[in-house]
Amino acid sequence: MGNFLSLVQNENMKIYRRLRTWIMLALVVLLPILFASIIAINENRFGPHTEAWSAASNLSFIYFLVSIFSVVIAADIVASEFTWGTIKLLLIRPWTRSKVLLSKLLAVLLFAIGISILxxxxxxxxxxxxxSSGPTATNMEQSNFGHFSLMIFYKFVDLLVISIFAFMISTVFRTSGLAIGLSMFLLLAGGILGAILNPVKYAWAKYLIFNNMDLSQYDMWASAGITAPSGMSLGFSATVLAVYVVIFLVIAWLVFKRRDVAA
Known part of the structure; x- marks a missing residue:
């Protein structure tokens, strides 16, 4: 177990010793401050004033960058080993390929969790x-924090699915560019594809990955009194996404286990 933890630590060191990682973390810190400052300055001049939790919700759009940064890490963590030729050195050590791949996956997940918390x-x-803090009642603060946390959690689920998809593509094709490109396409074009292949029109479309992402849509539908497409619910979409994640991981594991790296 200790050897495996050392392997995970080694993968984390590979991530955090690169300048680009610290640039990503710096942007995650600086951009909310920048946009919040701009909003606050404009409000002081023109009004009206926004409450703190509303401002936090408005700033949540920046989380899109967190998703992109996580995809970059996931897409590169396996492909870079083949690009640099270090995969041979990694596999001759006393670790199974399964442990090597798992350590890389855990490093990606830890990065995604860490940058999301930051x-x-x-x-x-x-x-x-x-x-302004708005209502200061404890129960109101807890409610606002819970709502904001739930919003970020829904976004984190999308991040998780997209990152594991990028991880799979990176492992199968050994190229980070393709993994990033396909992941960004799925992330950006998911809404358009969902509108074209609408589950209301095509019953089978409810099983497509992009129609089950953005779990916050169920809350929005409920608050607007809109009924979800037949057979779809929060639990259904979570299950579908979980199945896709398992498929992505199995494909990555099978390919990595059988790949010839002698050449």
């Missing part, structure tokens, strides 16, 4: 500093 802390802190 984004939440910075966003909440800067919103509380620059904007």
């Amino acid at each position: 984004f939440m802390i910075v966003t909440i802190a800067i919103s509380q500093i620059l904007f």
Whole structure:
């Protein structure tokens, strides 16, 4: 177990010793501060004033960058080993290929969790500093925090699915560019594809991955009194996404286990 933890630590060191990682983390810190400051300055001049938790919700759009950064890490963590030729050195050590791949996956997940927590802390802190707190009742604060956390959690689920998809593409094709490109296409074009292949029109479309992403849509539909497409629910979409994640991981594992790296 200790050897495996050392392997995970080694993968984390590979991530955090690169300058681009610290640039990503710096942007996650600086951009919420920048946008919050611009909003606060404009409100001081023109009004009206925004409450802190509303400001935090408005700043949540920056989380899209967190998704992109996580995809970049996931797409590169396996492909870079083949690009640099270090995969041979990694596999001659006393670790099975399954453990090597698992350690890389855990490093990606830890990065995604860490950068998401960092984004939440910075966003909440800067919103509380620059904007009025609004109602100060404890139950109201808990409700606002719960709503914001749930919003970020829904976005994190999308991040998780897209990152594992990028991880799979990177492992199968050994190229980070293709993994990033396909992942960004799925992330950006998912809404368009969902509109074309609407589950209301095509019953089978409810099993497509992009129609089950953005779990927050169920909350929006419920608040608007809109009924979800037949057979779809929050639990259904979560199950479909879980199945896709398992498929992505199995494909990555099978290919990595059988890949010839002698050449």
